[in-house]
Amino acid sequence: MYGTPLLWLNSTTPAVYILGWLSEICIPLYSICSGYAHYKLGESGGLSKKRICNRIIKFLINFWIVCILFAVIGVVAGTDQRVPGSWKEFFGNMFFISTSYNGAWWYVDTYLILVMLSPILYKITKKVNSIGMFLFVSGFYLIKYVLNHFGYGLSSENQISDWMIMQYNNLTGSVLTCYIFGMLCAKMQLFTKVKESSFIQKGKNPVVLLVMLTISIITYCLQNALIMPFYGLAVFVLFNLWEKGKIAEKIWLFLGKHSTNIWLTHMFFYLYIFIGAIQRLQYPVLMFGGMIAVCVAVSVVILKLHEIICDRKGKNRSFAWN
Numbered sequence: 613m614y615g616t617p618l619l620w621l622n623s624t625t626p627a628v629y630i631l632g633w634l635s636e637i638c639i640p641l642y643s644i645c646s647g648y649a650h651y652k653l654g655e656s657g658g659l660s661k662k663r664i665c666n667r668i669i670k671f672l673i674n675f676w677i678v679c680i681l682f683a684v685i686g687v688v689a690g691t692d693q694r695v696p697g698s699w700k701e702f703f704g705n706m707f708f709i710s711t712s713y714n715g716a717w718w719y720v721d722t723y724l725i726l727v728m729l730s731p732i733l734y735k736i737t738k739k740v741n742s743i744g745m746f747l748f749v750s751g752f753y754l755i756k757y758v759l760n761h762f763g764y765g766l767s768s769e770n771q772i773s774d775w776m777i778m779q780y781n782n783l784t785g786s787v788l789t790c791y792i793f794g795m796l797c798a799k800m801q802l803f804t805k806v807k808e809s810s811f812i813q814k815g816k817n818p819v820v821l822l823v824m825l826t827i828s829i830i831t832y833c834l835q836n837a838l839i840m841p842f843y844g845l846a847v848f849v850l851f852n853l854w855e856k857g858k859i860a861e862k863i864w865l866f867l868g869k870h871s872t873n874i875w876l877t878h879m880f881f882y883l884y885i886f887i888g889a890i891q892r893l894q895y896p897v898l899m900f901g902g903m904i905a906v907c908v909a910v911s912v913v914i915l916k917l918h919e920i921i922c923d924r925k926g927k928n929r930s931f932a933w934n
Contacts, residue, residue: 628896630832639719640790640844642875646726647733647794648848654734655798661731668727670922671872675720677917678876679706682713686885695885709775714879722782726791737795746796750842753789757838786841793845803852817855824850867904873911874904881906 620626653659683702686695695713696702704710708721726733737745760781782788797803824847831843856864867874881903882890890906893899 626896630828634828634847636837637840637844637847638875640786640841641848642719642723642871643726643787643790644794644797644844644848646723647791647796648798649794650727650730651734651737651795651798654731654738659731659734664727664731668724670918671724671727673921674872674914674918675876676706677914677921678873679713681914681917682877682880682885685880689885695880714876714884716875716879719782719787719875722779722787725779725783726787733792733795737792737799742796742800745792749789749792753785753841754838756784789841790844793841794848797845797849802849806849806853820850820854824854867908870908870911870915873914874907877910877914878903878907 619628650659653663679702683696694701697712701710701712705713705717708717711717827843827846831839880886882888882899890899890903893902
């Protein structure tokens with residue numbers, strides 16, 4: 613455990629540990645948000661081959677900027693032999709063969725596959741009954757989880773087949789399940805329907821926050837990876853139902869702009885290169901706030917470099933990687 617918690621549930625468990633479970637659904641939430649955004653793009657014709665290619669290219673350029681930037685920082689800092697490592701390791705990270713620079717990058721190639729599959733998944737989700745689709749992907753996920761739990765998953769000793777099996781496990785597991793959940797939320801216009809219900813109208817924020825706290829405590833008590841996609845879906849829905857106010861809304865939109873770079877860079881500041889830097893803030897709330905602030909500051913630089921490379925004249929802003 614990092615830092616010095618101020619509040620404790622008991623002699624061994626800090627209160628912040630419950631909130632820490634939100635970190636367990638970072639990939640499920642990102643997948644849900646991607647599915648939701650891609651369905652909306654599909655409705656407006658934004659999933660054409662040209663736009664998909666542009667979106668992938670833009671993401672790759674952003675990723676390569678991050679990879680090169682931190683490889684250079686690693687050389688200058690000289691605090692972590694893993695970054696930049698050898699030329700083989702450098703190019704391995706550049707082209708998704710390795711994640712030795714940053715463990716959070718395991719999701720990069722999986723995400724790109726999802727982007728490529730998004731037109732097909734959009735068409736399927738649009739045509740198939742929403743309840744039936746939800747039950748099918750949930751059932752498939754549960755069955756696969758049980759099979760893997762009892763040792764019936766695929767395995768290999770070959771690096772290429774290992775990569776293929778990993779992508780298969782990701783795409784048939786929680787990642788694809790959450791992605792479809794996001795598409796279904798967009799298709800069913802879930803937020804509009806729930807906000808119009810008398811239950812939410814009467815309770816508003818207290819109800820939403822109480823439910824979110826309750827499911828967080830339940831998840832903490834169960835501590836089982838099986839429920840993470842459903843926990844992620846609940847948090848996604850409740851967060852969007854929460855009336856945040858204009859200032860809070862602007863803050864979340866600002867963070868959303870930098871969310872991809874926060875994902876790609878945050879581990880450098882506590883586990884790689886700058887090991888121990890964030891931990892000096894001592895208290896978890898300060899550590900979390902400090903890490904977000906540093907990641908956003910770095911993201912501003914990354915986005916500026918991205919703009920110089922992709923958009924020198926400031927005219928071509930038609931594609932994004934959401």
